[in-house]
Amino acid sequence: MCVLRIKSEKVVSLAESRPAVPVGRSTAGDPIARLKDLDPDAWQDFFNEYYKRMYSFAYVRTGDIEAAEDIAAEVFAAAARGIERYRPTGAPIGAWLYRIARNITADHLEGRRRRPSVSIEGAEIEVESPNWSGQLDERSDLLKSIASLNRDHQEVLILRFFHDCSVTETAKAMGKNEGAVRVLQHRAIVALRRRMETSGKAGRR
DSSP states (O other), rough: OOOOOOHHHHHHHHHHHHHOOOTTOOTTEEEHHHHTTHHHHHHHHHHHHHHHHHHHHHHHHHHOOHHHHHHHHHHHHHHHHHHGGGGSSSSSSHHHHHOOOOOOHHHHHTTTSSSSSOOOTTTOOOOGGGGGGGGGGGHHHHHHHHTTTTTHHHHHIIIIISSOOOOOHHHHHHHHOHHHHHHHHHHHHHHHHHHHHHHHHHHHH
16 A cells, blocks of 8 residues: 655645745635745645545556656645745646646656656545545556546546546646536546456456
């Protein structure tokens, strides 16, 4: 089983290295403002809420425990560097964080494109979708099937069914409109079912 090692020190120390709250600027009751002012407590809460989600997003895409840990830590480092430019869009701030994770993960996969792939067997991923609860004992096969899909299909399935993101959140994270996400989700589910059926038939031969 995978042991989650949270690298909280990296995020908090990065936040503490930035300037303090400007004089006259109140952040009480405004979590986004506290993040922008790099309040260590606000960043710790943010980290605690989203780290595991960023880790599992990266892990399902990469199949590599250490890479997923590094990517998740880098997501928060990038968020701390870019939080001042963040502007609310109506979607939860988590959608912005997923978009960062999406880009960093894509960069990682591009960088290792010619290196041997790592098996995703033997690690534990929490699947939150009730529609797939009957397949928890076959999690490894499910992850393998997802990993065989194209990038957009992987991401829409991970965001919608593993992380329970709304269509709006998923659209913001992927940089698409909501209609496109619904179409993409349908196609991804169809593609996943086909892969799993093919895999099941191959296993019975």
